[in-house]
Amino acid sequence: MTALRPERESAPYGGEAAYGGAEAFEAEAFGPGTPAADAVEPQRQWQAQQAQQSPRYDQGDWFGQQQPYAQPYEAYEPRPQAPYGGRYESFDTTTVHEHPSTDTPQEHPPIDEETVALRVEEARRIAAAADPIPAPSVPGGRAARRKAARRHGRHGVSLGAHAGSEGAQGPEGPLGAAREASTPLSRVEARRAARARKPSAGVVASRAIGEVFITTGVVMLLFVTYQLWWSNIRAHQQAGREATSLQEEWKSGKRAPGAFEPGQGFAILHIPKLDVVVPIAEGISKSKVLDRGMVGHYDENSIKTAMPEEKTGNFGIAGHRNTHGEPFRYINRLEPGDPIVVETQDKYYVYDMASILPVTPPTNVSVLNPVPPGSGFTGPGRYITLTTCTPEFTSKYRMIVWGKMVEERPRSEGKPDALVQ
Numbered sequence: 427m428t429a430l431r432p433e434r435e436s437a438p439y440g441g442e443a444a445y446g447g448a449e450a451f452e453a454e455a456f457g458p459g460t461p462a463a464d465a466v467e468p469q470r471q472w473q474a475q476q477a478q479q480s481p482r483y484d485q486g487d488w489f490g491q492q493q494p495y496a497q498p499y500e501a502y503e504p505r506p507q508a509p510y511g512g513r514y515e516s517f518d519t520t521t522v523h524e525h526p527s528t529d530t531p532q533e534h535p536p537i538d539e540e541t542v543a544l545r546v547e548e549a550r551r552i553a554a555a556a557d558p559i560p561a562p563s564v565p566g567g568r569a570a571r572r573k574a575a576r577r578h579g580r581h582g583v584s585l586g587a588h589a590g591s592e593g594a595q596g597p598e599g600p601l602g603a604a605r606e607a608s609t610p611l612s613r614v615e616a617r618r619a620a621r622a623r624k625p626s627a628g629v630v631a632s633r634a635i636g637e638v639f640i641t642t643g644v645v646m647l648l649f650v651t652y653q654l655w656w657s658n659i660r661a662h663q664q665a666g667r668e669a670t671s672l673q674e675e676w677k678s679g680k681r682a683p684g685a686f687e688p689g690q691g692f693a694i695l696h697i698p699k700l701d702v703v704v705p706i707a708e709g710i711s712k713s714k715v716l717d718r719g720m721v722g723h724y725d726e727n728s729i730k731t732a733m734p735e736e737k738t739g740n741f742g743i744a745g746h747r748n749t750h751g752e753p754f755r756y757i758n759r760l761e762p763g764d765p766i767v768v769e770t771q772d773k774y775y776v777y778d779m780a781s782i783l784p785v786t787p788p789t790n791v792s793v794l795n796p797v798p799p800g801s802g803f804t805g806p807g808r809y810i811t812l813t814t815c816t817p818e819f820t821s822k823y824r825m826i827v828w829g830k831m832v833e834e835r836p837r838s839e840g841k842p843d844a845l846v847q
Contacts, residue, residue, distance in 0.1 A: 575610035661719025661751030668705045689714035696767040704753040719751030734775040742794040747814040754814035765844035777829035801828040
C-alpha cells in the first residue's frame with residue numbers, strides 16, 4: 427500500500443500554508459526585481475496617477491446617489507454586486523448579504539405573488555368601465571347627424587359593425603348594453619321594438635280574466651262575511667227591539683188579542699233548552715219577518731194555521747236555521763218532553779216536544795195539517811209545528827219538529843215552571 431505523503435497529511439490543518447501560501451507564490455512571481463514586476467510597473471504607476479487626479483465613483487447606493495471610492499483604484503478589492511445596487515440574497519433565503527457601500531441595511535420590496543399570473547378580474551373591470559365603441563363623429567349640423575343615424579340604422583352599419591365583439595361579450599353583457607344604448611334605431615326597428623314591448627292580446631286577456639276572478643273572490647268573501655256574521659248581528663238587534671217594544675205595549679195595555687197585520691209581532695217564543703227568546707210575527711215574509719230575526723206564523727196568505735188560544739188546531743211557525751239571527755239553528759237537538767213556550771199578552775202556552783221529522787221536501791205542506799201525518803198524533807188537539815231548512819246553510823229540504831200543548835197559564839199567575847227553572 428502506498429504511504430501518505432507528509433505534506434498531504436498536514437493539509438487539513440495547514441491548508442495552503444503547508445506549501446507557503448498564496449502570498450509566498452505572489453512574492454516569488456511578482457516581487458521586486460522579477461521580470462513580471464518590471465513589465466507591469468509602468469502600468470501601475472499610470473493607474474495610480476489617474477486615480478489621484480480624478481477619483482472614480484461607485485455604482486451608487488440604494489437611492490441612486492453616487493459615492494466616491496475611499497481608496498485608489500488599485501487598492502479596491504472586488505466584491506459581489508447585488509441587484510438594485512445595494513442588497514442581494516443568496517440561494518439560502520435565510521441569509522441576507524449587505525452591500526459594503528451602504529451604511530444601513532436596506533429592506534427588499536415584498537414579492538407580489540399576484541404578478542405570477544395575469545390579473546384577469548382587474549382587466550375585466552377596466553374593459554367594462556371603458557366604452558369600447560366610441561360614437562362616430564359626424565361632420566355637419568343636426569340634420570346631417572340625423573341622416574347619418576337613419577342611414578346607419580337602415581343599412582346595419584352601427585348595428586352590425588361590431589357583431590363579432592357582441593358574439594364574444596353577448597348582447598346582454600356590459601358591452602352589448604352600452605352599445606345598444608348608444609346605437610340609433612331606424613323607424614322600422616323602433617316600431618318593431620315598440621310592438622315587442624307592447625303586451626299581446628293573450629296577455630291582456632289573461633290579465634283581465636285574473637282581475638275579474640280576484641274581484642269576484644273579494645265580492646264573494648264580503649257576501650259570505652255579511653251572511654254569516656253581519657246579518658246575525660242586525661237580526662238580533664231588530665228582534666231584540668221588537669220583543670222589547672212588544673212587552674212594553676203589553677204592560678201599557680195598548681194592544682188587545684185579535685187579528686194582526688202581516689209583519690206585526692204578537693207573541694214571544696221561548697225554547698229554554700236552546701236559550702232562544704225570539705218574537706213571533708204574523709206571516710212568513712222573508713224580508714219583513716224572517717230576515718229580521720223573527721219567527722213567522724203561517725197565516726192565510728200562505729197556509730192558514732191555528733192560533734195558540736184556539737181550542738183545537740195546529741200552530742205552525744217558521745224560522746231561519748242559518749243567518750239572519752238563526753233562531754232555529756239547533757232545534758234538531760230537542761228531545762221528547764223538552765218544553766216550548768209561547769208567551770202572549772194574556773197567557774203562557776206550554777208545549778212538550780213530541781216528535782221530529784229530520785228531512786222532508788219543501789212541498790210537504792201536510793206537516794201543518796190539524797192532525798199532521800207522521801207526528802204520532804192520533805186525533806185533533808192543540809199542537810205546535812216548527813219548520814226550518816236542512817241541511818245547514820242550504821234550503822234544499824225541511825226539518826219538522828212537533829209539540830203538544832200541556833199547560834195554559836195566565837200571566838197573572840206568573841211564569842210557568844219551564845221559564846222559572
